[in-house]
Amino acid sequence: MDALENHFDLIVIGSGPGGQKAAIGAAKLGKRVAVVERRDHVGGVSLHTGTIPSKTLREAALYLTGLQMRDVYGSSYRLKERITVQDLLARLQHVIGREVEVVRSQLARNQVETVLGAARFAGPHDIEVTDPEGDVVRRLSADKVVIAVGTHPARPANIAFDDVRVVDSDGILEMTEVPRTMVVVGAGVIGIEYASVFAALGTRVTVVEAREKILDFCDSEVVEALKFQLRDLSVTFRLGETVESVDTGSDGTVTTLASGKRVPADCVLYSAGRQGSTDGLDLAAAGLAADKRGRLQVDKQFRTAVEHIYAVGDVIGFPALAATSQEQGRLAAYHAFGEPVSSVLELQPIGIYTIPEISYCGDTEGQLTKAGIPYEVGIARYRELARGQIVGDSYGMLKLLVSTEDRKVLGVHVFGTGATEIIHIGQAIMTTGGTVDHLVDTVFNYPTLSEAYKVAALDATNKMRDVARFDL
Structure with a gap:
């Protein structure tokens, strides 16, 4: 390919909700756009390990357990007596497969070129795309760049993740059986969502949170109502507690808290923060630097410290929601090419898919x-x-x-x-x-x-x- 074929008005790194909308927004303005994404990750974290999987598992759990209809048909009502992981994951794989095709179709329909591979900067306007072995398969350049790489679960050094007994929110999707007992470390949105899903499935869940409150950005009366419902599903809260260590054995795990409490469980889901997925981008080559959590700072137009490079979605921090990321992507594309645009981001709805x-x-x-x-x-x-x-x-x-x-x-x-x-x-x-x-x-x-x-x-x-x- 010659230099002209490899030059674009806009290159978007990442095809999650923010990346998709940035790419399509620019394409609607008549710009030549490419999206760089790993071969098995079209649709981004949101589709493969984040928003879509957790919400699909939630709906499957609600349907199979009959939980929502027990006030109508009695406390013993249950659609399926023994729910297996296969019951849950069958629906998940179907939804992910369909959504990947939707994303591919939307990008293709808008003449957005999808370049498969991992992206890294070779200069402020230059992008190298590499294969799984790290070899460069294509060199691209662009007038504007949008970084929409998302985040991945943070893994504290003192926790021995084995992806079987001790997992993060990505690893929980690889489970082989529904655990009888579980410890969830971290009572943020992801931790509480998964805690409620597994509690609905009959798992006895213990939630450990260093803060004295869960979801402290929400209405306190609503949070208390949620805690009441979760306790009714046999969820135990250990608030104001930190994890000292997690030990694994053939029979399960033991989580030791700083207070000295020991909580045995079949598995531990560690959900205490996320890290921006910027490590492999070689940001320095573009004149950028991420903070200690791998995140990028942007202005109100989503510009980074380098004027022609923008960033949207979870990689720029709060609120890190798919819906917000989509709007950020659209706005960034319009700002990048001087298109007038308005939005009401300050009145965005926040949705937490607990049960x-x-x-x-x-x-x-x-x-x-x-x-x-x-x-x-x-x-x-x-x-x-x-x-x-x-x-x-x-x-x-x-x-x-x-x-x-x-x-x-x-x-x-x-x-x-x-x-x-x-x-x-x-x-x-x-x-x-x-x-x-x-x-x-x-x-x-x-x-x-x-x-x-x-x-x-x-x-x-x-x-x-x-x-x-x-x-x-």
Whole structure:
């Protein structure tokens, strides 16, 4: 190939959600684009070991255990008595296979060239693509570059991972049997999601977390509701505890905590942080450097310290969500080529696929209190909704936080069935500057879970009316 064939307007390193949208966004602008990705990793971490696998396992667990319908059919209801790993992974492999084809098709349909191999910088504008043996198979150049390589699980040096008894969130997908007991180290999003999935499958789970709270960025009332439900599934929480060591043997593992507690289990899932996958990029050749966690710093336009190189997705840190990464990719591509663009990233919804789900948008009560912003709370409980009874959800809730000054919705917090779906109604209201009165005046389908918005809005406005009457 000559130099012209190997030169692109944009090269994207990584084909996960952020990389895909950056590549397609630039292609829609008429730019010549290439995506570099490892042969067995099209779709990125999100598709192969992250978002899609964990959510697919969650749905398989819910379906096979019949957990969500036990309020309807009784506590002994179960679709399949003995659930095997094969039951879980069969669905997973099907979904991954289909999604890989979707990603390939979308890139090809937009004339984005997919270059298979590992990428590394050979200069600020030059990329070398190597095969699994490290040999250079192609040399590329580009006017602009987007780094979207994602992250991988961090592995502390004092923990002896064997990928059988002691695993990370990648290794858990290679399990050969559903464990009877499990220790989950780390109560972040990934750790709590997997803890709830295995608890639903009947595994007795112990969660160890160095902080005193789990998911401390979420609404505290919602987190307490989640902890109650997980304890009901026999999850034990060891908060404010750190792991001293993990010892393995033929019968399982023993996790020793700094406090001296010893927790035996069939296996340990270590989920205490992630590391940016930048080690193999030779960033120095491009004039870049990652932080100690392998992550890149960017400005509001997602530019790195090198003006023509952008970075998006998990490799730039919080919130490290697939949905956010997609929008970051689109914005980076438009910024790179001077295309006017706007977004409402500051009102992004956060979805946590625990059992039950959590999702929120906007401020928490703690944030509003700290900022000195007066607000009222409106709550709707699923058990009061006909749809809640139909789907067997007696614990779900929706909380609205409403400004008492201009009646705008400041935050929406949902816990329970369909939380990650119905949150978008609240998001739409907030991004358009809507008020609680808009929800009161809107007719919702009946019976639906979305009707919770009207119930919560009425609750908030009734409280505000009572306060106003008192003031008179």
